[in-house]
Amino acid sequence: MEITFLGTSSGVPTRSRNVSSVALRLPQRAEIWLFDCGEGTQHQVLRSDLKISQLQRIFITHLHGDHIFGLMGLLASCGMAGHAQGIDIYGPEGLEPYLRACTKYSHTHFSYPIQVHTVKPGLVYEDEEFTVSCQLLKHRIPAYGYRITEKDRPGKFNLEKAKALGIPPGPIYSKLKRGEIVNLPDGRIVYGQQLCGTTEVGRKFVYCTDTVFCETAIELAQKADVLIHEATFAHQDAQMAFERLHSTSTMAAQVALAAQVKLLLITHFSPRYGPANALSLDDLLAEARAIFPNTKLAHDFLSYEIPRNRQLSEV
Structure with a gap:
């Protein structure tokens, strides 16, 4: 399981950061699962080592433009490139009519099957290796966080x-x-x-954006190997965060601490913390680390492979 950030800015892109999208690569099955698809995501994929032909599932958190405006273009390009397999898309109510309107008025016809699944809190998807569940977060419109759990695997057979x-x-x-x-x-x-030898304990990856601090994020992130959480604002701008229902760096760290995660990756940064501002993203990182030391600052094209967990057999 390898995470690649394709966009780490909030609201609008900047010179160095595109808007929200994260890819989860599953090399053991030659698949890519995408989380959010802001404008320009397909360009980011082309600039990365990812293969768009492996895209199989897309999970959308909510319907704000910086999380979905790249979706229709990406799907259309997949069709023109001869995408052989279908793509399953998961997201809140309204996603299917949005895509239906886009295809109607742009006169786009997909040459491969697309299935849109409207999510509700609870189990979203399951197969022999993975489960995906979601919880409703706290934002201005319905927004969901996703938890991907790899199932435990027995060790090597003797x-x-x-x-x-x-x-x-x-x-x-x-x-x-x-x-x-x-x-x-x-x-x-x-x-x-x-x-059987050493049991391979399944890895757990959680993606939470957009949201202000909420208990459901803590519930979703329990003991995750990696938590990706938005950190739109610095702590001193907490009032703005509450008004806009986004998180500060300290809120993200509090979620990670309460959920006992192993690693926190913060993302979805406001462009206000650019070079001309008195506060920089390094300040946001320092704020988060003061609460949860194992925090890293995401940037576009940052890749992180989630290490396997091993637990010795008791017998």
Whole structure:
């Protein structure tokens, strides 16, 4: 699981930062999942090492322009490039009619299937390897945070030990590899975990923007390996943050601390903290680190690979 930031500015792009979009690359299945798609996202993809042909799922937090204005252009370009597989899009109510209107008035016809899923708090998607859930955050319009959880995987199967125990090969081995309990024909009970090495604990990635500080963000981010959280404003501009229902750097850090996450990546910065302002983004980083030391400042094209978690088998 590798995160790549394609846009880290809020509201409008700047010379060095595009508006919101984050890609999650899943190399084990040659897929890319996109979170938000601000204007210019497809240009950012072209400037990165990502392959647009691997795009399979897009998760939209809310319908403000700096999070969706790049979506229609990206989808149209995928069609013109001969995107062979379908794309599933997840987002709040209103996303489907928005896309339908865009296709109607631009006379765009997709050459590949697109499915739009309207999300509600709870489970959004699940397959054999991952679950995706969402929670409603606190913003001026309905906005959702997303949590991606990789399912735990049993460690490497000890084939030699299985043979030494006289376990006959066949479908039984598949069950044991999954850590299941198996009843052998001779009456013995074998615990699959006894034949597997170190368990690979699933990684957890959480994406929260746009929102002011709220309890649902803490709930969503519980014990995440990586939390991406907006930090639009500096602490001294907290009043503005409350008025506009955005977070300060300290709010993001408080969420990370309360949720006991491993790493906080702050993003979605107001352009006001540019070179001409008395406060810089380094000041926002220092504010966050005073509360949650393991905080990093995101920038466009920053990539971070979420390391695997390992837990020794108790048997």
